[in-house]
Amino acid sequence: MTPDLIIERIKNRHAGAVLSTKVEFGEGTVSIKRGSLLDVCRFLHNDPELYFDFITDICSVDFIGQEERFEVVYHFYSVRHNHRIRIKARAPENDAAIDSLCPIWKGADWLEREVYDLMGINFIGHPDMRRILMPEDFAGHPLRKDYPTEGRGERSTFDFIPDID
Amino acid sequence: MIRTEEMLLNMGPQHPSTHGVLRLVLQLDGEKVLKATPHVGYLHRGIEKLSESRLYNQIIPLTDRFDYVASMTNNFAYVRAVEKLLQIKAPERAEYIRTIVAEFQRIASHLLWLGTHAIDLGAMTVFFYCFRERELVLDLFEIICGARLTTSYYIPGGVRRDATSEFIDKAYKFTEMFPSKVDEYDTLIKNNRIWLGRTKGIGVISAEDAINFGLSGPTLRGSGVNYDVRKAEPYAAYDKIEFDVPLGKNGDVYDRYLIRVEEMRQSIKIIKQCLDKMPKGPVVIDNPKIVLPEKKKTMTEIESLIHHFKLVSEGYKTPPGEVYCGTEAPKGELGIYIVSDGSNKPYRMKVRAPSFVHLGAFDYMSKGHMIADIIAIIGTIDIVLGEVDR
Numbered sequence: 001m002t003p004d005l006i007i008e009r010i011k012n013r014h015a016g017a018v019l020s021t022k023v024e025f026g027e028g029t030v031s032i033k034r035g036s037l038l039d040v041c042r043f044l045h046n047d048p049e050l051y052f053d054f055i056t057d058i059c060s061v062d063f064i065g066q067e068e069r070f071e072v073v074y075h076f077y078s079v080r081h082n083h084r085i086r087i088k089a090r091a092p093e094n095d096a097a098i099d100s101l102c103p104i105w106k107g108a109d110w111l112e113r114e115v116y117d118l119m120g121i122n123f124i125g126h127p128d129m130r131r132i133l134m135p136e137d138f139a140g141h142p143l144r145k146d147y148p149t150e151g152r153g154e155r156s157t158f159d160f161i162p163d164i165d
Numbered sequence: 166m167i168r169t170e171e172m173l174l175n176m177g178p179q180h181p182s183t184h185g186v187l188r189l190v191l192q193l194d195g196e197k198v199l200k201a202t203p204h205v206g207y208l209h210r211g212i213e214k215l216s217e218s219r220l221y222n223q224i225i226p227l228t229d230r231f232d233y234v235a236s237m238t239n240n241f242a243y244v245r246a247v248e249k250l251l252q253i254k255a256p257e258r259a260e261y262i263r264t265i266v267a268e269f270q271r272i273a274s275h276l277l278w279l280g281t282h283a284i285d286l287g288a289m290t291v292f293f294y295c296f297r298e299r300e301l302v303l304d305l306f307e308i309i310c311g312a313r314l315t316t317s318y319y320i321p322g323g324v325r326r327d328a329t330s331e332f333i334d335k336a337y338k339f340t341e342m343f344p345s346k347v348d349e350y351d352t353l354i355k356n357n358r359i360w361l362g363r364t365k366g367i368g369v370i371s372a373e374d375a376i377n378f379g380l381s382g383p384t385l386r387g388s389g390v391n392y393d394v395r396k397a398e399p400y401a402a403y404d405k406i407e408f409d410v411p412l413g414k415n416g417d418v419y420d421r422y423l424i425r426v427e428e429m430r431q432s433i434k435i436i437k438q439c440l441d442k443m444p445k446g447p448v449v450i451d452n453p454k455i456v457l458p459e460k461k462k463t464m465t466e467i468e469s470l471i472h473h474f475k476l477v478s479e480g481y482k483t484p485p486g487e488v489y490c491g492t493e494a495p496k497g498e499l500g501i502y503i504v505s506d507g508s509n510k511p512y513r514m515k516v517r518a519p520s521f522v523h524l525g526a527f528d529y530m531s532k533g534h535m536i537a538d539i540i541a542i543i544g545t546i547d548i549v550l551g552e553v554d555r
Contacts, residue, residue, distance in 0.1 A: 024486050025249055054392075055379045056491070059515040061504055075489055075502070075517075079376055079392045086489065107379030110525035118213075133206035133554055142214055149211075149218050 001049070001083050003028025009050060010085075014040050029086045037089050038099045044076060044085070045104050052076035052085065055101070058111035060119040064145040069093040070121055074101070091121060100126040118143040171199065176539070178207055184281065184543065185550030187524075191536065198539060201531045203524050208554040216514045220480030221247055221321065224514070229315035231516060232552040234277050235495045237270035237306070240319035242492035245400060246501035247321040249488045251481075253450055259323040261443040264402040265336065266309065266318065268432040268439075272343070273302040274495035275425045282422070282544035283354060286363045291353050298346050301339055308332045322456040323449030333440060340437045347429055355423075364419040368530040368542040371416060378526040381519050382497025383424045384546050388416030394493035406438040418545040425547075455481050480509040496520050496547050516555055520548040 001009075007021045007028050017036035022029050032040050044052040056075040063069055068090035077084050091098055100123035101108040112123045113132040120141035123129060131138065140147055177188040186207035192200040212231070216224045228243040229236035241263060248254065255263070280295030303313040309332050310318040310325060318325050328336075354360040370380070375388040385392055393410045395403045411427035413420030449456045453472035462469035485507035491500040497519025504513040523546040531542050 025252075025488050027487075027489060029487070053376050055377075056498070057489070057500055057502060057515065057517040059502055059513075061513045073487075073502070073515075075500070079390060082397050084489070086487075105379065106374070106377050106529070107522055107525060110521065111379075114521075131206075133209045135206070142211060147214075149214055 001081060003083075003085070006050060006083060006085050009047070010040065010043070013043055013047075027084065027086060029088060031088045031090075034089045034091055034098055037087075038101070038104075040087065041074075041101055041104055044087070049081075050085075051078045051080050054079050055105040055107045055111070056084070058101075058108060058115055060115045060121055060143070062119060062143065062145045067092065070096055070119065072098055072115065072121060096120060097122040097124055099124050102126055117141070120144065174536070178204075184548060187543070187548070187550055187553075189539065191539065193536070196535050198531050198534055198536065201528045201539065203527050205521075205524065205550065205553050208550045210555065212555045213514055213516060216511060218510060220509055221483065221511070222476075222480060224511070225317045225320065226315065229317055230551055231499070231518060231555060232274075232494065232496060232520065232549045233314060234549055235270050235274040236314060236316045237266050237318060238274075238492065238494040238499065240317060241267050241401075242490065242494060242499040242501050244319040244321050245492055246488055246490035246503050247483070249490050250483045250486065250503055250505055251321060251455065252484075253322055253452070253455065255323045256447050256450060257444050258327075258446045259448040260401045261439045262309075262324050262328050262448060263319060264406075265328070265436050265439045265443075266306070266324075267401070268435045269302050269305060269336075271432050271495045272429050273299050275429050276302070278425060278495075278544070278547050279350065279422075282541075283360075285540045285544050286360065288354055288357070288360065291350055294346070294350060294353070298343065305332060305335055305339065308335065320449070320456065322452060323447070327448045328443075336436065336440060340433050340440070343433055344430060347426060350426065355426075361419065363538075363541055364422060364545075365417060366415070367418045367534060367538045368545055369415065369417045370526065370530055374529070375416065375526075378529070379522045380497065380526060381522070382493065382495070382547075383421055383428060384497060384519075384523055386410065387413035387421035387424055387545075389414055394491050394498055398491070400492070402439055402442075403435075405442065406435055408435050408438075418541050421545050482507060482509050483511075491517070494519060496549065496552065497523065518552040518555060520546075520550075520552040521555075524548055524553055 003023045007030055010030055011018050017032045017040055019031040044050050054077040056077045059073045061071045070091045072089050074087040100112055112126055115121050116129055117131040117133055118141055172193045174191045174193055178186040188204040190202045191198050212227050228239040231239045276295040276299040280292040283291035307313050310316050370388055372388040372390050375385050389412050396410055408431045411424045413424050457476055458469035458472050463473045483505045485505055487504045489502045491498045500517030502515040503511045506512040531539055
């Protein structure tokens with residue numbers, strides 16, 4: 001199916017959940033309400049015409065300064081039909097949480113842990129919500145825009161490094 | 166009295182078979198694995214964060230370091246995403262060169278995999294044979310771009326240097342010589358009783374589960390799922406040549422071994438066709454806003470000098486928007502997702518690393534097997550920790 005048809009089908013079924021849609025660079029994107037993520041994704045996975053059985057990626061983007069700061073981006077692919085779709089949902093900073101997709105795609109497990117680790121978004125219902133790349137006692141979430149790229153970070157508190165400032 | 170309690174065993178991060186720095190915590194009942202928990206992140210260099218403060222061209226050397234034994238295909242994946250964003254297309258000759266080099270990289274990566282996988286399971290000789298041929302592939306890379314491992318050869322708009330006649334001659338020679346070498350590896354292990362015993366029925370994953378976990382590349386095709394980005398969404402020259410995608414049946418370690426070996430034969434087929442069909446012409450697009458002008462022009466023409474200066478100091482801007490672009494790397498689907506805000510640096514770049522996703526299915530694949538089989542399963546999902554941690 002072409003991206004337009006996929007978007008049309010999602011709109012027909014979940015009209016209340018869809019906030020906006022667009023087709024850019026030949027890729028379809030659907031922005032949905034955070035609360036209806038699980039419903040929409042179940043539909044994407046089970047509907048025989050769409051049949052998005054393959055979870056490609058989960059990613060998060062930090063739009064600092066905007067009202068709903070975090071955007072979680074999902075990429076799905078259908079091995080049977082050879083088409084793709086991108087689903088997006090937003091979460092505000094004071095309630096950075098979204099439903100986990102682990103009940104639908106087992107592959108979501110590690111991808112969600114990475115988002116949690118690096119961006120600090122909680123996934124409700126995830127079976128094992130731990131840091132994955134950073135050490136367990138690490139403070140902060142490095143991919144947030146207000147986390148500095150350069151500088152010594154927590155190393156400045158180590159007492160065995162001489163202070164050269 | 167026999168004590169029958171469960172035991173936790175720490176494996177790695179310095180265990181030789183973990184191919185880098187992977188730590189596994191195994192929950193054991195005797196020698197049987199009840200649960201395997203991988204701990205990763207020892208090689209985390211924050212490439213995604215770093216690339217938010219780099220110009221688009223400055224990110225290419227960073228991409229070399231995802232899967233550092235297949236840097237050519239990493240470059241390819243990134244460059245394709247940027248080209249999609251810029252809506253440009255490389256010249257035809259460049260597309261053929263890209264295909265040839267990417268397939269050579271697949272051979273090199275699979276050779277390294279086969280050698281180390283075999284040595285992990287006790288077959289020493291295969292390792293030496295594989296590295297003998299891998300050396301020749303790296304020599305070819307040295308001819309074409311001057312580097313052997315961290316190549317940075319692909320650039321948005323084409324490739325950095327043209328394929329010389331020396332490269333083409335040696336590439337032809339390699340394609341003639343290599344198939345007999347693959348047969349040689351087969352004679353060592355394909356029907357070897359120990360090899361069969363160590364690999365058949367180990368790490369089985371069904372087609373349905375493999376898709377559900379998001380596995381890709383040979384790890385997915387071992388379960389009989391016909392998904393190859395080169396066929397599903399053809400790019401470069403893959404739609405102009407013929408090749409087969411080998412599929413497995415049982416989804417075990419042995420089937421995945423057969424597939425990777427067969428893929429090397431198919432790569433040779435692809436390279437041969439590309440070498441035959443490769444047209445003459447430029448290898449970069451004629452757009453000085455994106456590709457550095459020739460050095461000779463930079464030294465003689467003021468306009469080229471300005472372009473050179475601008476490109477190095479402030480790069481180029483991309484249209485605002487977002488692209489996802491998946492490329493078939495030796496390990497699986499390597500996807501690059503770029504969010505652009507219209508500036509000269511990506512607002513966010515996400516790498517969908519196949520090894521990372523594969524490792525997520527590790528616990529599932531190793532449940533109920535012996536400790537020794539864990540080594541076989543680490544080998545069969547073909548992880549490179551540089552790509553897992555990024």
